Amino acid sequence: MSRTDLIYNELVKEIHKEGVWDKGESVRTKYSDNSPAHTKSIIGRQVIFEAEDIPIITTKHVAWRSAIAEAWWIWFMRSNKVEDLRQLGSKVWNEWELSDGTIGKAYGFQLSKPVRKTEINIKYGEFGYSHRYKCKVNQVDYLIKQLKENKSSRRLVTSLWNIDDLDYMALEPCVWSQQWIVQDEKLNLIVNQRSADVALGVCFNWFQYKVIQSIIAKLTNLEVGRLVWNFGHLHYYDRHEEKLLEQIKGKTHNQPILALPSKEELEYYIYVENPCKDNLMKMFSLENYNHNGKFNYEVAI
Template structure:
C-alpha cells in the first residue's frame, strides 16, 4: 500500500465511524436519477502529508489519472473556463455545470487567467506572477494562488472545492500546501491529491527547484 492508501483508508474509517449526517438539513445536492436529496456523512479538518518519495495515487481503487491531468492542464495551463476546450481533450466531467455560453462561469481557470497582479508595470495573472515570484523572491511567504473570489462567487456555475495553494521554498526544495473547502472522498479526493502533486512537480521543474513535501 502507498502512503496515500494508508492515509485515505484511515480517513474513510473515521467518516464511517464518526461521520455526522446532514439528513436533517435542506441540502443543495440531489441525485441525478430521481432528484432526491443526496445526503452525506462528513468530518472536519483532516490533513494529508506526503514526503514525495512516491506519487500519491491510490492502488486500492481505480483513479482516472489521465482525466485528472487533463483537467489540471485545462485549469492551470489553459486557464480556461470553457467546457468545450475540455471536451476537445475527451473529458466531460464538467458538462453537468456547463452554462448556455459553454463555460462554468467565472470559476477555476477564469480566476487564474485574470490579469490582476502588478509586475514591473504590467498586469499579469496569478500563475505567471507565482512563477516569477518563486524564482525571484523564493523566501517570501506570499506565494499563494486563490480561486475563492467573493466578488464573483455568484457568477460561478460551481464554487471551487479546492480553492487555494500556498508554496514554500526551503533549502532549494519546493513545498506545496493545498486547501479545500469540501472534498468528496469517493471521487474528488483521489483526483485532487494526485493532480495537485502533478502540478507541484511541473512547477518545480519550471522553477528549477527540487521536489519538497506536499
C-alpha cells in the first residue's frame, strides 16, 4: 500500500465519522437535475508528502493524463481558453465554459498577468538560442527567475486569488495559493486549497501539483522536496458517500513511477512551441500504475 492511499482513506473515514452536513443550508452547488448538492465536511487539515511519494491513489483510477494536461494548461500555457485544454486531451472544464469560450479571469489568466518589470535570460539549449531582455514577467516566469537567483527568499508565493477579478471567474479557484521554499537544494511546495472535493478533486490535484513541483524543480536545477497540502473545507457530496466508502475498502497497490522529460525538452515546449496532445503525453509516463478501475462520481456544478 502506498502512503497516499493510507492518507486518503483516513481523510475519507474522518469525514464520515466526524464531518458535519450542510443539508439544512442553502448551497450554491447543484447536480445536473438541479437538485442541491449538499456536503459533509471537516475543516483545517494538513497532509505532507515526502519527496519520494507519488501522490496518486490506487483504490480507483485517477485520470493522470488529464491531470497533467490541466496543470500544463494553467501553469505553462497560462491559458483560460477551454478549447486549448480540450486540444491537450482534457474535458474537465467543459461544464464551466462561458459563452466566450473561456473560464473568465481565472486560473491561467491570473498566472499570465504581468507582475513586474525585470530582466530575463531565456536559454533554449539545443532547441534554439539565448536571449536577454527586459520585460514585464508573469508569476511563473518570475518564480523561476527568483528560484535561480534568490532561492533563499521567503517571499516566493504564487496566487490565483485576485479579489478584483472574482466576479469575472466561471469558478473561483479551489487551489488558490502556493509557497515555494528551498532548503538543502530541495524545492518544497506548500499548497493551500480552500474547498476540496475528496471523491474527485483531491486525488486529481495532489498528483498534478507533484508534477508542477517536479517541472519547476527541473527548470531551476533543484531536487524535489516535500509537498505540503493545507485544506480549508474538505468534503464529500451526499451522492458520493456510499460509493466512496465502498471505494476505500478496495485493494491497494504500490505507488507507480513518474518519469519526466529533460529540462531542454520542457523549455522548448514552454518557451518555443506549445505541445499538442500527443507530444504532451509522450513527455510524461506513469509506470506500474495499478489500480481498481474507474469509480464514476456525479459532478456538482
